[in-house]
Structures are given as structure tokens and as C-alpha cells.
Amino acid sequence: MDKKALTERDICTKFITPALKQAGWNIQSQVREEFPVTNGRIIVRGRMHTRARPRRADYVLHYKKNLPIAIIEAKDNKHSLGDGMQQALSYSDALDAPFVFSSNGDGFLFHDRTGLFGQTETTLSLSEFPDPDTLWDLYCQHKGISPKARETVEQPYYDDGSGRTPRYYQTVAINRTIEAVAKGQDRILLVMATGTGKTFTAFQIIWRLWKSKQKKRILFLADRNILVDQTKNNDFKPFGQAMTKVTNRTADPSYEVYLSLYQAVTGSEEDQNIYKQFSPDFFDLVVIDECHRGSAAVDSAWRQILEYFSSATHIGLTATPKETKEVSNIDYFGDPVYTYSLKQGIEDGFLAPYKVVRVDLDKDLQGWRPSKGQTDKYGKPIDDRIYNQKDFDKTLILEKRTLTVAATITEFLESTDPYQKTIVFCEDIDHAERMRQALVNLNPKRVKENRKYVMRITGDEAEGKAELDNFINPEERYPVIATTSKLMTTGVDAQTCKLIVLDQRIQSPTEFKQIIGRGTRINDDYNKHWFTILDFKKATEMFADPRFDGDPVKVYEPKPGDPINPDDETTDPDTEEPSGGCGEESGDYDVDPDSDWTYDDPDWIIGGPGEGGDTGGRTRYVVDNVDVEVVAQRVQYLGPDGKLITESLKDYTRKQVKEQYATLDEFLRRWQEADRKQAIIEELAEHGVFWEDLIKDVGNKLGDEPDPFDVICHIVYDQPALTRKERARQVRKQDYFAKYQGASRDVLDALLDKYTDAGIEPIEDVKVLSLAPFTHIGSPMELIQAFGSKSDYQQAVKALEDELYQQSS
Known part of the structure; x- marks a missing residue:
């Protein structure tokens, strides 16, 4: 051998x-x-x-x-x-x-x-x-796994026989957590990007610890009802009769796995603290979902639950660990045992990539100053100063700005897909309502089809909030557009959301990452494989912040006597609200434990005429006669390195291609030698060449679509570009088909027409012979036999390609 x-x-x-x-x-x-x-x-x-x-x-x-x-x-x-x-x-x-x-x-x-x-x-x-x-x-x-710990570590994961097994990164997260618990670590943090299956990972961790009897009573804590119900009915279902959902009535000690809302077991009165009906050592494992939120602050009411069950092992799950001067997940849990980032998830193909459309409005860039003595819509004199993007929709409402944003959203949807699920993030509830009205008026045809085409989904209004399940259900077409403030920032499994609109000023990497996470899920059944971010507030500049997708970093703790940034004393960077106020982090709420409660900016009520618009100590002006226009729109793409491309698409393409082919001669030689031209096209796509947009750009100048070959020659090597139609015409001028007769000539002629209409890809695939117009000439077998053999047919196609590109050599 x-x-x-x-x-x-x-x-x-x-x-x-x-x-x-x-x-x-x-x-x-x-x-x-x-x-x-x-x-x-x-x-x-x-x-x-x-x-x-x-x-x-x-x-x-x-x-x-x-x-x-x-x-x-x-x-x-x-x-x-x-x-x-x-x-x-x-x-x-x-x-x-x-x-x-x-x-x-x-x-x-x-x-x-x-x-x-x-x-x-x-x-x-x-x-x-x-x-x-x-x-x-x-x-x-x-x-460092002891013989005794091996019993826990060797416990297999749950397998229902359906073929659903943990992905590689989930396996690593599960095993590292199990090993840490088996070795006695009692505070553990897992950081996994939104859409990567944190709940499934948590289930497998709990299952193995429970089946190995390492942990016998487990409490799973979340701060939204929808998170608890989804967990109980989906990933945690195999626990069956051993599992219960805690209510705000009494604590039943006969179960082994408990799922609970913080709100269900806490309250402002001592008799509402249901968790104290359990003994402090009742649970030996507490899993905290979205641990950067409710209980993260040391002084929150919800933190008291963790302190009460402090003897248990605590595992925190989050996509966005929180590190501020007031709140530190690392202080509580220690460094993460495993981190799986958004960038890694996109690179691996488990999360959807995105492109960014940055929209600049004239008043956002230039600011706006009232004329002397100008009053707002309600007759209130407007303070004379320059108002900028930080003020808009907070202290100053330019009504025509809302209309311009809504018109841009509508134009984008109509030019792509008017029924793609869209979330519009606004500054507060009032802004979300004004945006809803503007979108309704700009889409009368869609709204006539179904009044729920646009819905405001915010925490204050039952009608809209009731549509949240329909919005995230891939099988429900309506609502299509959801305007919101905070409610849909996190914990919303919007599998088919294809457009995220940012008209909200976002200063926190934590909040930004949560918002972007609404679009990262992939759904093959509903053709959801990527999404677009339409950004009006420069929020996507956060992508350049090293905190955005890196490992969590402990923040600097000022020492006595150090200078203090005044913003640090007044603003929580994750809520943009006064720290110590009724933000989501305080946990001091008297709420219905079975509601999907969340926090929305309370400063949303606008005073009517003569009331001055005084909201929470801030004066808000409403101006209805100032025009706002789009002055620039720029598309930014996600490169293969996981970073947004900041230079022009042409400059980026030039750089990427020249890394592969330094000279035109090298590119021509590779193109001519390739058995399949499509292989080179696919290879360049993997290296970050965005064919569709480049072809459209060059084609607009030519008046017709160019060949990908010409796109590269023109953009990268400054050669004149030809359209596919022009290349096909040159081949026919050479009377290339003269040496072929009958069916073989008809096939090549039809292949050249196919190239003109659809490009090089279809003519390189022998399956094209089973499509019209080839089926009118003969069966695929008959057409191949007209050339002699399959090998002869492939050689004829290769010769046709050589003829198409010979004028460029």
C-alpha cells in the first residue's frame, strides 16, 4: 500500500x-x-x-x-x-x-x-x-479535581434524544462552572452574549449538580415574569414535578427546584418578604439571571435575598456585567469563569452580524438656538441658549425632528421589507408615543391593513404591553414596529427583529450591549440571519469603546481627597437618571409580582398649554415650527475582524483585496487559473468584500450591473469597468460559437444569456441545465452528451469563461 x-x-x-x-x-x-x-x-x-x-x-x-x-x-x-x-x-x-x-x-x-x-x-x-x-x-x-469531586464533574448533561446538545462554548461554560462548584467555589460569574443560550446553559449546570446530588435545593431568580415563565416552560421543563414557581402567598418546602421573581418574594412590609419563610440554609444553590440588574447594588432591597441565602453557592448569569462606582458584579462574584462575547458569537456563526446606517440631522450637528423672545407651542418663553442632541426629546422637543426620524425609518422599511420586525428605542414614554403617532401617519396603507402595524410597547400601558408576546412571536406578523423606551431593552427574545432604531442617547456600554442584543438572534425558519442598526443619536460610536465587547474591567475607585467628576455624583451611567432615584437598580418597588414590570423614565408627562411643561424639576419646551433635515447618511459594515469598518467601503475593499493579490497581474493570474471563478468571489467575501453594495455602486455609474471581476479591477486596480452585457457582446463579436453545432451551440448561447442576466455563478453549476431555457433544448443528460461527456462539457464552459475575460489579460 x-x-x-x-x-x-x-x-x-x-x-x-x-x-x-x-x-x-x-x-x-x-x-x-x-x-x-x-x-x-x-x-x-x-x-x-x-x-x-x-x-x-x-x-x-x-x-x-x-x-x-x-x-x-x-x-x-x-x-x-x-x-x-x-x-x-x-x-x-x-x-x-x-x-x-x-x-x-x-x-x-x-x-x-x-x-x-x-x-x-x-x-x-x-x-x-x-x-x-x-x-x-x-x-x-x-x-485540581479531587476524587470526591469527580462524581460531580463526571455527571453527564441532560439529553432528551432530540439531538440538541450544548454548543462548544456552552460546554466550556458548563464544565468550568461544574468544576468550580465541585472544588468549593461559592460565587461564580458567567458572561455570555445575548442570544447564546444562557438559560439552556444554566439548566445543564443545575441538572448536573442536582442529579449528582451536589446541590439538592435550587433557587432561580429573575426580575421579569416573562423570563421566569419562558424558563419554566422551555429549558427547565425536564425538572417536571420537582420544580415550582414561587408566588407571593406562602413558601412550599416540598419542591427541589424553585423559580421566582424578586418581586414575588419581597415587599416593603416584613410580611411580604416570603423568602424568609424558608430557613437561611434551605437553598444550597442560587442562580441569578441578568445579575447586572436588580440585586447588583449593595443597598438594593433585592440584594437582601442573596444575603439571606448567603450560605448557598451563587451563580450569576449576564451578557453585560456591571462595573460602576456603585455596582460591581466582579466584587460580588469574582472574575468570570468564562466569557463568550458578541464578537466571538458572530465570528463563529451563532449570532447574527449587523450593519450600521448612521443618520445625521442638521439640528443634531449644528444645535438650535431660539430667536429672541421665542415661545414654545404652549406659549412658554424658551430659555436663550444653544440646544443640542443631549437636549432633544428631553428638555426640548422639536416636533419636526420626530417626523424626520419617522420618515427615514419608513423610507428604509419600504426600500427593504416593510414587514420586518422593528424596535424603535426612544428617550422616554412620551417620545415613544410621539414616534408611534408619526409612524402611524406616515404608513396609512399598512395601518389600514392592521391597526397594530405600529404599537407603543412601554411599561405604563396595558394595551401595548399585551402585544409584546405577539411582537416576539415569529409566527405573528403584527405588530411590525414597536416604539419603546426601556421595556424592550433586555430580556425580550425577539428572534426575528431585523431593524433596531436608536433615537435614544445611550451612554452606558451595558445598556447599549443589551439593546444590540435584541437583534443578534438567528432564526433559519424565518430567514433572520442579520440585522440593521439605524442610528440617529451616534450611539453606535459605543462600538469603538473597548468596554463594549471586552472582558469586564473593575472601575477605578476614588480615594478620599481625589478630584471627583461632578457627573459621577448625579448620574447613574446605566440609567442616565439621578443615582438613588427610582431607577431599575434600587429594587424598592410595590409592584404586582405577576406583572412584566420594568422601569421607564418617569419624566414623560408634558404639561398642556399654559402648564409650562414642568417635569420632575426640568422644564421641557415643545417647538412645532422648526424644520429638521437629514444632512448625511452613511452605511458602516461589520468587518471579518468583528469591528465596524470606519473608512469608505472602496478604501476598505482595496486594502482587503491587496492583502490577497498585491498586483493586478497576481489577481488576473489567479482568476484565469481558477477552475471556478465563483470560488474566488466567495473567498473574497469571507475576507470582507461586500459584493452587493459594491456592484450596486459601480453599476450605478455604468448604467447596468458589472461583473464582480470588473468591480475588483475598477475599485482596487483603477481599471475601466465593463458590464456583463458588454462582456457577452464581445464574445459574440468574436464568433466564438462557430466551432459548435446543434444542441451544444444552443447550450453555450443560452449560458451566455444566463451570464448576462445573473452573473458567473449559475453557469458554473451543471444544475443550470435542469432549468429553463435549457429544458426546452433537451434533458440535462442529452445536453451533456451533445458535448461528448461531462468532462467535455466542463471544458467548454471553462473555454467560454476564458473568452469572457480574455480582453482583460
């Missing part, structure tokens, strides 16, 4: 798998081949999308079903033994598996990340591969 002639798959089947079996690994339960690590980053092409190639590890070895401990990367025998090592190490980073192997079928190169096996890299023969118990003992020694 010539080993050099074998494929990589042959090497796996004939050499690597037998070596594992010989070493005592159970191939069915402990060995996973072609293990899917990522889904492949979503690449947006206009209204279509594709995915980058998903990452798959050749082998992942598990000691138990849920415990990956080793990676093997295979190569064919033309490669050296260690050629796959660096790739394997990257999988090791992702999967938290410390034992890494590379093989070409001759043996293994073993890289030990624990430092316990001997030297870091060792060459092993095929017969020397370590057995499962050896690697597991080293793993436990490396992690």
Missing part, C-alpha cells in the same frame, strides 16, 4: 481510528469525528446570505459524553507528523481540551498543555497513544 497516495480520510480510517481503539477508547461513546466547533460566520450579500466554512475538528475525545479532553488533527501522509498541530491547538483553545495530537498516519505528535506528561511535545508511535484513564487522571490533576 502506497501511504502517500491515501487521502486524509483514508489515513483516519486505516491508521488513527484503529490506534484509538487499540488504546482503549470507545469509538461510539468517547470519540467524535468531524466534530462541529462553529457554524461558519454569516456573510451577507444584499438580501441573501451565505456562510463561511464551519470549523470542524477531525477528532475530539471525550472521557464522558460532556467532557472533551483531547483533540486530534489529521493530515494525509504527504504532510509531516506535526503539520496539523497549530490547527489542533486552536481547537484546543476553543474547547478547553488540554491534550493535543497531530497525525499523518505514521504516529502522533503529542502536545501536553498541562505540563504533567513530561516535555511539552513528544513523538508517539501509533501503539503508544494514551488510554482514556491516563489522560483523565492527568486532566483532573491539572484542574
